[in-house]
Amino acid sequence: MSGIIFEVKDVHYAYLGKFPALCGVDMTIRSGEKIAVIGANGTGKSTLLQLLDGLIFPDRGTVTAFGERLLEHSQDNEKAAHRFRQRVGLVFQNADIQLFCPSVREDIAFGPLQFGVAEDEVNRRILDVAEVLDIQHLLDRVPHQLSIGEKRRVAIASVLAIDPDVYLFDEPTAGLDPLTVRHIIDFIVNANQRGKTIITATHDLHIIGEIADTVYVFGRNKSIVRGGSSESVLNDRSLLETNNLIHMHRHHHDGREHVHQHLPLEPHD
Amino acid sequence: MSNPLHKKHDFIERSILSALAFLKDATMSEEYANRKGFLQSLDPRFKTISFLAFLVTAVSLKSAVLISPLYLSCLILALLSRIHLRNFLLRTLFFIPLFSLCIVLPTMFSVVTPGEPVWSFHVAWITGIITRPGLDGAVLFVVRIATSVSLVVLLSLTTRHSELLKVLRVFGVPQVFVMTVSMCYRYLYLFATMVENIFTAVKSRVGMVSHHRQGQSIVTWNIANTWNRTTQMSEEVYMAMLSRGYTGEPRLLSKFHATPKDWLWLLCAVVICAFLFYRGHTL
Ligand SMILES: Nc1ncnc2c1ncn2[C@@H]1O[C@H](COP(=O)(O)OP(=O)(O)O)[C@@H](O)[C@H]1O
Ligand SMILES: [Mg+2]
Numbered sequence: 001m002s003g004i005i006f007e008v009k010d011v012h013y014a015y016l017g018k019f020p021a022l023c024g025v026d027m028t029i030r031s032g033e034k035i036a037v038i039g040a041n042g043t044g045k046s047t048l049l050q051l052l053d054g055l056i057f058p059d060r061g062t063v064t065a066f067g068e069r070l071l072e073h074s075q076d077n078e079k080a081a082h083r084f085r086q087r088v089g090l091v092f093q094n095a096d097i098q099l100f101c102p103s104v105r106e107d108i109a110f111g112p113l114q115f116g117v118a119e120d121e122v123n124r125r126i127l128d129v130a131e132v133l134d135i136q137h138l139l140d141r142v143p144h145q146l147s148i149g150e151k152r153r154v155a156i157a158s159v160l161a162i163d164p165d166v167y168l169f170d171e172p173t174a175g176l177d178p179l180t181v182r183h184i185i186d187f188i189v190n191a192n193q194r195g196k197t198i199i200t201a202t203h204d205l206h207i208i209g210e211i212a213d214t215v216y217v218f219g220r221n222k223s224i225v226r227g228g229s230s231e232s233v234l235n236d237r238s239l240l241e242t243n244n245l246i247h248m249h250r251h252h253h254d255g256r257e258h259v260h261q262h263l264p265l266e267p268h269d
Numbered sequence: 270m271s272n273p274l275h276k277k278h279d280f281i282e283r284s285i286l287s288a289l290a291f292l293k294d295a296t297m298s299e300e301y302a303n304r305k306g307f308l309q310s311l312d313p314r315f316k317t318i319s320f321l322a323f324l325v326t327a328v329s330l331k332s333a334v335l336i337s338p339l340y341l342s343c344l345i346l347a348l349l350s351r352i353h354l355r356n357f358l359l360r361t362l363f364f365i366p367l368f369s370l371c372i373v374l375p376t377m378f379s380v381v382t383p384g385e386p387v388w389s390f391h392v393a394w395i396t397g398i399i400t401r402p403g404l405d406g407a408v409l410f411v412v413r414i415a416t417s418v419s420l421v422v423l424l425s426l427t428t429r430h431s432e433l434l435k436v437l438r439v440f441g442v443p444q445v446f447v448m449t450v451s452m453c454y455r456y457l458y459l460f461a462t463m464v465e466n467i468f469t470a471v472k473s474r475v476g477m478v479s480h481h482r483q484g485q486s487i488v489t490w491n492i493a494n495t496w497n498r499t500t501q502m503s504e505e506v507y508m509a510m511l512s513r514g515y516t517g518e519p520r521l522l523s524k525f526h527a528t529p530k531d532w533l534w535l536l537c538a539v540v541i542c543a544f545l546f547y548r549g550h551t552l
Contacts, residue, residue, distance in 0.1 A: 056508075
């Protein structure tokens, strides 16, 4: 494995100084890795991704990216800020928030234009990206009037247009139909094969096998309870159960009742 | 269930919902803007300039006879732009009474505009007299308002909002301002949708209980909650902008493409306005 991209050391973060969201997180992420961060709702996954994207900064501990510490005042230097933002792209959990322009076309163009890419090149990228995500027919639509699956694809397109080295995905498949989920997984796998580093926050265990080699499990205490290869984590039933990632199901078969778990790797009957 | 109080509440609820749906449709729908018609085919810059010229003409002419051709042109343009005439009239009619009546009513009376009485009436101890100049003024005013509102409705129906905003930028309005307006607009849409959803949610939760106190407190709580969510959202939107390289001055796409047709249209508009102004002075 090549160079280290992110180094997170003993990071603590609390919203407004009193709502703890991360309590002592350590992780190291290398170039080209596929990482998943899993955990129940409210375990700090989105907070972690925002820290990695340099949008919020730890109360305690350090986040280092590309060998430099991420600090609030380093954002004041436009050149440095742009250099970082061009390398790291975050697809937000809520696509309504990510899409703030009056048309899909302008939303896709927003990133490249901020970085000073010429308009002809931007227009070319819009078409390329729209083709990859199959949203050519949506370019002149108003983003907030699209369906949730369409919004998500536009949100991904708006990051793809920047062509970052590192993609951060915040629950990219939540609430989507199976076909769109498939499309997005394929996109992630494909990006990784092109050498991109992928970090995905999710609680959808079904997709982890494909989108991650390494999995970090976040627990109720808002820190990592376990990190390891995706097989080893997915096979640890008691770990997944105590962390609210699988649940028991009660079924009736032939008049008899039986109880079983929902597991990611086997189809559910 | 069929007590009159309940019916009244149902009625209010339905009216609010349908008013909301109408407003949302009237201001947010881009259905007409996406059709292939005459006005839709024009460059938004040229369209906006020509409509501004018409608007200035309509507002400054002092004769209803001269303004009415402009109104007629609006109707013809609406037809050429594949806008359902009934729908168009409904939309304009929706705004006209609001504008005109409250401004025009007082000027009809002798207290405000003295002159030859046309009609007088007595209400209790007050005597009202409608005067000739007052009536003429009212007619002029109504025609003027009808034309202005039609022009504005026509422009906004046939132009995507994003393009109208872009035109503002071409006219030198700072991008930050334009961006803010477009976001306010988006929040408005989200807000309308949220209120709709909350109404449905409250109805399904309270429905059977039919105790309106409870329903009200849920609505109040939800509105406070919605407000909180909106402010939090704007912080998050700011983060989303930062994440994609925003550093204070947004840079946005700006290309428009003017064709000879646009120039021809602008020429026509200028000639029509100049002619009307000329007639207005020589009449
Ligand atoms: N804007 C906020 N203000 C206060 N608390 C917040 C805010 N955002 C998140 N939190 C809290 O931080 C914790 C972690 O949240 P989050 O990172 O969104 O979790 P996840 O993405 O895993 O669901 C939660 O307990 C949540 O209540
Ligand atoms: Mg989250």
